[in-house]
Amino acid sequence: MAHATHHIIPRPLLLKVFLALVALTIITALTGQADLGAFNFMHVPLAIGIAVIKATLVVLFFMGLKYDRPINALAFIIGLLMVGVFLTFTLLDMLYRGDIGNLDAQPIRGPQIEQVEAPSGSP
Amino acid sequence: MAGASEAVPGQAEAHVHHPPYLQHHFVSAEQQFDAAKLGMWIFLATEILLFSGMFVAYAIYRVWHPEVFQAASKLLDWRLGGLNTLVLLASSYTVALAVHYAQLGDQKRLVRNLWLTVVLAGVFMVVKYFEYSEKFHHHIFPGGNYAYEGLQIPYVGQFFSIYFVMTGIHGLHVLVGMGILAWIAMRAQRGHFSPEYYTPVEISALYWHLVDIIWIFLFPLLYLIH
Incomplete structure (x- = not known):
């Protein structure tokens, strides 16, 4: 049994x-x-x-x-998904850091503030 | 026990044949088996996560220095790596057979296949020993200790850091697996297992297959870089 x-x-x-x-x-x-x-x-x-x-x-x-039992497969697959997240986001960061947005050494807000202030101050 | 059978009068009959291996906090042997197995699968997931840290480190360094990986990989003997792959696959097969015979209650073949698995694991470690000592003989050490005259390029030590750490921790798992399987084989010889109760055989076989799977990935990633 x-x-x-x-x-x-x-x-x-x-x-x-x-x-x-x-x-x-x-x-x-x-x-x-x-x-x-x-x-x-x-x-x-x-x-x-x-x-x-x-x-x-x-x-x-x-x-x-x-x-x-499917529950065992679930435990295993969740583990694999976490490995996928780990690998994918590490590689994304490594390969494309700085490509999206202005994530460089300069302060992000610096140039934008100048652009906003320029029209209001010119007339 | 008495309290449990009073609480569930319908199962009183099952308690008459209460098997010695059934712990009292489980309703049935089936539930005990399922709980043990789910626990093992969760443990295997954590094992995969342990190795994933090293695989991600591998990916990063390989993307940064592909030419180093290509040159350094040539210093590894793919024939020995391939032989070890076949040895581990064979051991996975024998341990799967051990579970098969445990389920059928064939104690002689169960014990034989468990010991065969231990022997094959030993062969793997012997081949690994020869590989390592050959590397050390040529002063191929991890990281900054790398001092092989035949290949001097920047970052070559990084490849061997990854090689020695990954194969080293994998080898540690093989040694642990040998210990567990030898213990299970001795218990099987003493007749501890039956078609009704073979959980330790099943659980340790699962562990052993995972050790095999890790090597399935290590072999092409370390030895076969074109």
């Missing part, structure tokens, strides 16, 4: 997942070494994409999240 809801993942499926993971490792090792010519910019997206597929296989089948 106690284990009625526990899904037992069949052995052939576990083996298939393992073999898929090995194949993806070989693919990532080969593409990581290869000169992709005009597509060299694809190295990083390709490496991360394959790693994400591999991690997804491990999470869904080895960790059994596919057959698990």
